[in-house]
Amino acid sequence: MKKIIIPVDFSQHSEYALETGAALAKQHNAELIVMHMLELSESIFSTSDSEKSEENAFMLMVTNKEFEKFLDKPYLDGISVTPIIKHHKVLKEVSEVASHEKADLIIMGSRGHSEHDGIFTGSNTEKVVRYSDIPVLVVKSKPDSVNFKNIVLGCDFDEDSISAVKNAVEMLNELTEKVTLLHVNLPNLSFLSTDEINEKVANFIKLAQLNEKDLNIAFTADHMVEDGVLNFAKREGADAVSIITHGRTGLSHFFGGSISEDLVNHSKLPVITFKL
Secondary structure, three states, rough: OEEEEEOOOOOOOHHHHHHHHHHHHHHHEEEEEEEEOOOOOHHHHHHHOOOHHHHHHHHHHHHHHHHHHHHHOOHHOOEEEEEEEOOOOHHHHHHHHHHHHHOEEEEEEEEOOOOOOOOHHHHHHHHHHHHOOOOEEEEEOOOOOOEEEEEEOEEEOHHHHHHHHHHHHHHHHHEEEEEEEEEEEEEOOOOOOHHHHHHHHHHHHHHHHOOOHHOOOEEEEOHHHHHHHHHHHHHHHOOOEEEEEEEHHHOOOOOOOOOHHHHHHHHOOOEEEEEE
16 A cells, blocks of 8 residues: 545544544555645636636635645654645546546545535545545544454455455455455345355355455345444444445445445444445
């Protein structure tokens, strides 16, 4: 892990992300790229009106001062930090910057769905997750530690998720001592018997060319997938949960509907998302 992108709006929740990123940067000797997005009208840049130009210059000056103050944190000492200011609040720019910088991870602070304005409400966090081709770590609170002991990765064990699961396991193994691949059995048409689940997992492992001895695989039964993942994580004392998304085209077969969004918005644990 060499580069970490952290979008910030100078709120308490974005500071949680900054502190989390700082801890990971120290562990992996990584660079932090901290970006802020202004909400400026395109007309400010296209007009020759001197008043508009002065307004633009003033807002940039104020933002630079606020940025400097925001980054004046003792936990950033000794870390390479690059600040970036984007002129518009276009959330897909987060993914574009991450791609351009060849970043390994995006870290975002989120308060979930909120009636308050701000960049990092739950719905906007979902948009970044949807656009991002690289993993996104969403945090809701001040990190006690980034020395994770156990991360639960929801897995449908379908063939089309092999590549994403392998990439996820590789990265998660850098962050934690134990990765648990969890299948949630539901009481509906997707219900599988124990023998059917075992057969599906065995086929997945074979096609993925994984060593079963190196994997922690678990099954649980619940009424909804998100409940299964979160309840299992709570029982096992997990430090974080992880999911795989289809990005803008929707969510993976396993995380259909709003499951991924519900986990990102409602989990008190950190959530790490990977693109299918």
